[in-house]
Amino acid sequence: MEPRLRLQSNWGRHALKLSSYSSTRRFVDNGGENATDSGIAGSGEYDIARNFKLTADGSFERLFENRASIDTNTQTQNPIKYTDSTVRTGAEFTVNRLTAALDFGWQKLNYSDGVAGGLIVDQDFRDRRILTGAARLDYELSPGYQLLLRASYDDRNYVLDTDSPQFNPATDLDRDSHGYEIEGGFEFALTRLLYGNVRVGYLTQNYQSGAIDTVNGITFGADLLWNVTSLTSARLTVDRRVVDTATTVSAGRLVTQYGLGVDHELLRNLIISADGQFARLRFNGLNRTDTETLAQLSVRYLMNEYLSLVLTAAREARNSPINFIDYRRNTVSLNLKLAL
Missing domain, CATH: 2.40.170.20 (TonB-dependent receptor, beta-barrel domain)
Incomplete structure (x- = not known):
């Protein structure tokens, strides 16, 4: 099951978008693999002039690492859980045929420890x-x-x-x-x-x-x-x-x-x-x-x-x-x- 919601402005100038989602996986024989990913995101655009605009966007997600990922620990009882927080901002300016843009971003990844055979599998190093x-x-x-x-x-x-x-x-x-x-x-x-x-x-x-x-x-x-x-x-x-x-x-x-x-x-x-x-x-x-x-x-x-x-x-x-x-x-x- 994967419900999604998206709201988007239709203004003549400027723009605003908001979205959220949830993705649920359920297993018949192995409930330990059950997982629900979810996230929210938003972005905006402010038109200072016809040829100059500012942009910004951000998102926050709670995710479970795919067992097929080369980075995951496949021995843990449950998939590794982590959060992904992202913020970006930028500007774009156009003069005749030349368009110039600058973007800056910040991202934080935080992993939760797993458990295998009753022992803690540390993930803080990630x-x-x-x-x-x-x-x-x-x-x-x-x-x-x-x-x-x-x-x-x-x-x-x-x-x-x-x-x-x-x-x-x-x-x-x-x-x-x-x-x-x-x-x-x-x-x-x-x-x-x-x-x-x-x-x-x-x-x-x-x-x-x-x-x-x-x-x-x-x-x-x-x-x-x-x-x-x-x-x-x-x-x-x-x-x-x-x-x-x-x-x-x-x-x-x-x-x-x-x-x-x-x-x-x-x-x-x-x-x-x-x-x-x-x-x-x-x-x-x-x-x-x-x-x-x-x-x-x-x-x-x-x-x-x-x-x-x-x-x-x-x-x-x-x-x-x-x-x-x-x-x-x-x-x-x-x-x-x-x-x-």
């Missing part, structure tokens, strides 16, 4: 606060064609660091780090057939501890949509980023992810979708690279303007040099969705 700043420049060469320049910075501060009385230098890692990313690219819209963007740049993540290697290298990305026909569209996504880890022997990993999807309108009320994903996860400081794959096929039947029925079959897999990290999961689901 608690952290992340400060981010980003600048963006877009220059319109001609209608439908833009040059892109992106620069971002982040500072990741863990509660358990060398200043914490609970920190044990023999067993704990000082995971504090800061990093930046610079990307340039091109955004285009070839009529209604093909549009999106491609990007390339450089990223680095420097760790405060001299015992942890710096992560750096070329970064690249793409978001493309190709309307093959009036009934068929194809989607391509590419992304590379540095992600914090939950393993006690590595502080981060470089994740490169590729995604490909196809949607086809078989009938006006019957849509077939096929999606595939492939990701390479290279762990910092370890001779370890994992791969994750996802293949999914879904059929959506629009019963009327309010009701839709979705049948989905999916296969997930992870391959790792560490045997107990490997997993395979096949799922089939049938969902009835109501939209008001």
Whole structure:
């Protein structure tokens, strides 16, 4: 069950959005896996002038970690619970063909301890606060064609660091780090057939501890949509980023992810979708690279303007040099969705 509520303004100027959701999972044979994710979010936009606006958004979520996540502890009696609090603010200014934007963000992740075999499984080492700043420049060469320049910075501060009385230098890692990313690219819209963007740049993540290697290298990305026909569209996504880890022997990993999807309108009320994903996860400081794959096929039947029925079959897999990290999961689901 997954009820959602969204309220959105329709003013001529300015904008305000509020939303909330709840997602409940219940298991017939294993009640310990039952979980309910929930969250609230809000965002606003204030138009100072036609070419100048301020934005702000925030959210708070109570979540349970997916058992299939590479970061979760699968030995705990119940899924790991955590909260995710986020606040962002920004400004955007346009002069002729040039658009400039600045964004600043704050995020706090707080994990609850788990229990396995009657023993506490400590998760405090994962608690952290992340400060981010980003600048963006877009220059319109001609209608439908833009040059892109992106620069971002982040500072990741863990509660358990060398200043914490609970920190044990023999067993704990000082995971504090800061990093930046610079990307340039091109955004285009070839009529209604093909549009999106491609990007390339450089990223680095420097760790405060001299015992942890710096992560750096070329970064690249793409978001493309190709309307093959009036009934068929194809989607391509590419992304590379540095992600914090939950393993006690590595502080981060470089994740490169590729995604490909196809949607086809078989009938006006019957849509077939096929999606595939492939990701390479290279762990910092370890001779370890994992791969994750996802293949999914879904059929959506629009019963009327309010009701839709979705049948989905999916296969997930992870391959790792560490045997107990490997997993395979096949799922089939049938969902009835109501939209008001």
